[in-house]
Amino acid sequence: MQRKLPIVVIAGQGNAISPSKLPHVYNVLDWFHVTDVWAEKSGPKKVINWRVRLEKIKIIEKSWWAVKGSPASPQESTAGSQKADVGTCTDCGTSSKVKYNAGWACLEPGCDSFFKFKNEHNDTTLDYDDKYMKERTSYGGLDPGSLSPPLPTDQDASDMEAYGFEKALKRGIVCPKCNCCSRRIVWDHWYCENSDCDFTYTLKQRPISPDDVIVKAMEYFETNKRPTSKQSMLGEMDKEFAIGGVLRTHKIHGPWNINEYAIPDEAGKIIGFVRHFKSNGIINQQKDGPNDLFEQMQTGGFALRRSPARQAGAVGEILTSHFAANFGAPYKFSVKQVSRGFDQAPEVIFKTIKRLSWAGQVAVGNEHKPFQSFNECLAIGYFEGSVINYHDDGEKTLGPTVATLSLGAPARMMFRPKAKSAIGKLVAKARTTKPPVLQITLSHGDIVVMDGEKIQKLYEVSHAAYQDWNISSVLTVKQHAVTPWGFRYALTCRQIIGEKMDTEEERQAAFLEGTLPPGSDKYNYTGDLGATEVVQPTSEVDKINNEIAARMMTGSLTASQISLLKDKLEGLLACNHTGSQQTIMDLSRDIAMPDTH
Ligand SMILES: O=C(O)CCC(=O)C(=O)O
Ligand SMILES: [Fe+2]
Known part of the structure; x- marks a missing residue:
């Protein structure tokens, strides 16, 4: 009150004293200022409650929650036009306003006469005095401005x-x-x-290159890390580990480096693998490789959206932090996603499915039975600061292999045993969680294939066995979480087993929407075996810059000629001259024959 701070009042839908029915669950009323704070002894236990009286700052303006048809401006709007009566305590000498219909009482909690009224009263008759209610107080603080923040432009x-x-x-x-x-x-x-x-x-979204996204991710990391932390993003990216019986081996496959993590059950028996295919510059820059896919994701119009993660439709509804869109066979993934069939999928989805199918085939091979092709692809987009918390991909209609392609900013992926499983120990302080046993860093272009070995066999034994093992093997026992360090996409392919769907309608949808169109084979990926670095053709601008540099070194151009040419070149680039090709050629000639000018 002394600091004259403006306060926003938010009223809940059930607010009983609102003059009109409030339309929303939470209703932002307006800016108010505090006019009085006092103590009151009330309730069955006669405890001290503190009361606060607020007045709307712009009381002259009609409130949006005012009763329909009420006057445009309340009558009692002028400060000082109405004044509450004042009484003084004969015991402690403090003065205070007459606040209640029951009359005046001392409001000094330390005084013997505190809250003693002349006349008998009970709490229900402790209504506020009309004069006090109508009192208007001038607000001496700063104008708080508009209640709603402006739209970002x-x-x-x-x-x-x-x-x-x-x-x-x-x-x-x-x-x-x-x-x-x-x-x-x-x-x-x-x-x-x-x-x-x-x-x-809509606010324009500008496409960003994979290089720039990593630079931005580093900046984001620096500005958002704990002030005491000395870590850099690169340092964090190096912190990979496999503990708690998880075994790591390494393989090379063409230009790919593959880290293979064997996942044990409670008895130490291997029940599945997480295989991390680490990409690199050569793979990333190939045609339709991760760099191209990252660009195509940004321009594809995917209608990615956040879905309710908890209490869909209820007052406390919480949306997922990430945005998602499903293609192919409909997939629930904890909450129902908006799903589109493969006939409505953009090309980049087919390219991704083919790439991940290759990885699935390489990871799983024909060990148990031929690798089942994917019929679903979930595209997830992460804004800076978005995450996916611990979850499992253990739908009962899901095949054993799940593969994810990472694009954009790097991310930390962690696996931990579920609290109720017999694997690992609960964290002492948080008795419902277990610490992670596997932590890996996913970089742009990387692929992770999660696969439950021997699940195929057990799956065929009986439904009960399947339920016990399902991914009681990898996916439900091992929950996973991903924390990206910036703007990122994850595209995950799964095998949705139509026959395991509950209704005929769902089975049909899985089949129809999850069948890849015949033309999609043209996107087949074969692993970039034998790929070499793609050498970018030198642009005209680069050629001129090289010429300028060469002539600087040989001294055949004067310093003023060089700066003149550089200015011209910059000018051409800045205005993105459409005829610049020809002009740059002329410029090139200017450099070649400097003496003729
Ligand atoms: O962002 C990722 O890499 C993983 C996403 C994921 O876990 C999922 O789609 O189930
Ligand atoms: Fe997942």
Whole structure:
């Protein structure tokens, strides 16, 4: 009160003293200021409760929650026009306002006369005095400005050098049309969550290269790490481990490095593998390789969206931190995803499926029976700061092999035994969790294949055995979590077993939507065996820069000629001259024959 701070009041839907029925679960009323704070002795136990009286700062303006048809401006709006009566305590000498209909009482908790009224009263008659209620107090603090934050503009995004996936842009907005607070639910725009309002808002998202995304990820890491931490992102990326009986071996397959982690059950028997295919510059830069896929993901229009992670539709609904879209056979993944059949999938999804099918085949081979091809692909997008917490991919309709392609910023992936499994020990302080046994770093282009060995055999034995083992082998025993260090995509392919679906309709959908179109074979991936570095052809601009550099070294151009040429070159590049090819050629000639000018 003394600091004259403006306060926002939010009223719940069930608020009984609101003059009108409040429309939302949480209703942001307006800016208020505190006019009085006092102690009261009330309730059955006659304990001291502190009371606060607030007045709306812009009381002259009609409140949005006012009863329909009420006057545009409340009558009692002028400060000082109404004054509460004041009484003084004969015991302690303090004065206070007459606040209650029951009359005046001393409001000094330390005084013997505290809360003693002349007349008998009970708590139910302790209504507030009308004069006190109508008192108006001038507000001496600063104008708090608009209650709703302004919409971020393209200019704001450009000022913060944003690409459109920054943490600040994942915040919700206040609809300028109807004032409804709306969350960022879809990847590329906001829409008003009030079903009666049609407001949508889009902020341009600029494509970013894999190199720049890593630079941004490092900046994000530096600005968001604990102030006491000396770690760099590169240092964190090196912190990989396999403990608790998880065994690591290493293989080379063409240009791929593959770390293989054998996952034991409680008896130490190997029940599955996590295979980490580590990509590199050569793989990443091939045609339709991870660099191209990263670009295509950004321009593909995937309608990635956040789904309710908890209490869908309820007051406490919580959305997933990441955005997702499913293609192929419908897949539930804890919560139902919006799913589109492969007939509606963009090309990049087929390229991904073929790449991951290759990895699945290499990882699983024909050890037990031929590798079952994938019929589903879940695309996940992470804004800066988004994560996927510990979960398992253990749907009963799921085949044993799950493969994920990482694109963009690096990420930490962790596996831990479930608390209820007999593997590992519970964390002493948090008795419901176990520490991770496997931690790996997923970089741009990497692939992870999770596979439950011998599951095929057990799966065929009986349904009960399947339920026990299912991925009681890898996936349900080993929960996993992924924390990306910046803007990232993860594309995960699974085998959805249509026959295990509950209804005929679901079985049909899995079959129809999960069948790859015949033309998709043209995207087959064969592992980049024998691939070499792709040498980028030198551009005209590079050639000129090289010429300038060479002539600088031989001294055949004067310093002023060099700076003139550099200026010209920069000018051409800056205006992105469409005819620049020809002009640059002329410029090149200028350099070749400097003496003729
Ligand atoms: O982001 C990732 O790499 C993994 C995503 C994942 O765990 C999933 O889709 O189930
Ligand atoms: Fe997962």
